Amino acid sequence: MPMFQYKARNASGALISGAVDAATLDDAAGELLGQGMTPIDIKAGRASRGRIVTPPEAAGPRPATRKRPGNQPEQSAMQQINEVLLRKKIDITELIIFSRQMQSLTKAGLPLDRALTGLMGSMKNPRFKQLMTEVLASLESGQSLSTALGHHPKVFSPLFLSLVDVGENTGRLDLAFEQISRYLELEKNTRKQVKSATRYPTFVVITIAVALAIITYFVIPAFSETFARLGAELPLETRILIGISDFVVQWWQFLLGATVAIIVGFKVWVRSRRGRLIWDHQKMKLPLAGPVFKRIALARFSRTFSMIMKAGVPIVHGMGVVAGAVGNKFVAGRVLRMRDGISRGESLYNTAVAADMFSPLVLQMIAVGEESGTIDQLLEEVADFYDAEVEYDLKRLGEVIEPILIMFIAGMVLVLALGVFLPIWDLSSAVNN
Incomplete structure (x- = not known):
């Protein structure tokens, strides 16, 4: 044999x-x-x-050796340059496909090196293929899969790595990748709903901004010259519009530079630790959109915490993973405070009450789950509840924003009409008289 x-x-x-x-x-x-x-x-x-x-x-670790899958020939310099130019970011869809394929291959009992080598042959993204080559080399050097994936924190989140680590320790990598793919699909669906709800308002706002720029820079100056030649007395609305137009025409370079500086400065500030914390807190207080941001963060908390509990991760360590997965630094700080309370011996319910983030219904479900030992199941129900609320809020957000934008456009048209056409009416009346 x-x-x-x-x-x-x-x-x-x-x-x-x-x-x-x-x-x-x-x-x-x-x-x-x-x-x-x-x-x-x-x-x-x-x-x-x-x-x-x-x-x-x-077995002791062997030195890492990088091999080309399938003994492929060395690429030419031009091919390597093309791959670098065509390299794109690894998006969530590719991670979902990777998780599903790994679930099927590990469930079939295929060794990890053969599974990764087979997946590399079907990958279209050169960046993802190069990443898998590095992961395969780390596996051959004796590292675990979670450690090998952990060398790429920008691609694989702490939640992803924690579930893979639990799957390795329990010998059920297929279940770990199944949970990961389900979580990523729900995350993708949430992002798609947010983009769908904000696509129309964003398009309208950009269109209005472009229209205002064209009217201010080209149209109003033409009317201003005509009114100046006629020497007529202009209404207050027209004088205000002409003043704004003259200011924009004269100082547009500085206005454009200031706008770019504000946008860049805001992005740099948000990327800082303190700026991100303040912004994540304040955006949950925004009118209309604030409750949506809060419910999205709490839905991620509930679902991630449920997955961590089902996987058997210790609760103190799991809360740290959950804090990194909620996508909101302010909520993450409250989760870490909950972890500190649990490590001191407090109950999950008491720490949740002290966090001041959850509704009474959710707190009641946490209390029942803690007493009955079914906290993972009830937290999953809480996540489903928040997801339904987010879906409803996003639909309602689009319905509320639409009349606001229509009123704004109507007001803009009214101001322009009064400022531009009133002098024309006055001049025609004067000519007729």
């Missing part, structure tokens, strides 16, 4: 190596999974006469 040399990780995460007799490679992987080990690498060895499984040995 054929013998297969293998490297795998046991339930405690230690790297072990050995040999196993099996008819096929899949049988060898199944044998290892049955012993509670997660296969990393399985290679065909010498045939043996009996079915003997050699005892696992602790």
Whole structure:
């Protein structure tokens, strides 16, 4: 019977190596999974006469070696330049596809190196393919999958890494990737709803800004010259419009520079630690949009916390992961305060009350879940509740913003009409008289 040399990780995460007799490679992987080990690498060895499984040995890390999958030839310099130019950001859709594929491959018992090599062949994004090459090299050097993925924190979130780590330690990577794909799909759906709700208002605001710029810079100066030649006395509205237009025409370079400086300065300030904390707090107080931002953050908190509890992550460590996944620094600070309270021995319900973020209904569900030991299930229901609220709020937001924009456009047209056409009416009346 054929013998297969293998490297795998046991339930405690230690790297072990050995040999196993099996008819096929899949049988060898199944044998290892049955012993509670997660296969990393399985290679065909010498045939043996009996079915003997050699005892696992602790394997030291090997130096990382980078190989081209499928022995592909070296690329030319022009091809490498094209790949760099065409390289795009790894978006959430690619992460969802990656998680689904990893779920299927790990569920089938395929070793991690073969699974990643197979996925690299179907990837269209050169950046993601290069990242997988680095992850594969880290695996071959003896690192765990969560550690290898952790070298790329801009792509894989702390939640992603924590669930993969739990899946490795329990030998159920397929369930970990299933949870990850579900979470990413819900996150993608939330982002799509937000973009859909803000697309129309954004388009209208940009159109209004362009129209105002054209009218102020080109149209009003033409009317101003005509009125000046006629020497007629102009109404107050017209004099205000002409004054604004003259100011813009004379100082437009400085106005444009100041606008760009304000936008860039705001982005730099928001990226700072203190600026991000203040902005995340204040945007939840904005009219109309503020409650939506708050519910999105709380929905992420509830769903992430539910997943962490289901995965068996210790609650104190899990709260730190949840704080990094909510996407709001102010809410993250409240979650970390909850973690500190739990580490001091306080109940989850008391820390949730002290955080002052949740509605009475949610607090009641947390209390019931803590008493009954079903906090993960009830938190998932809380997340579904918040998701439904967010969907309703986003629809309502679009319905409320639309009449506001229409009133704003009507007011702008009224001001322009009074400022531009009143003098024309006055001149025609004077001519007729």
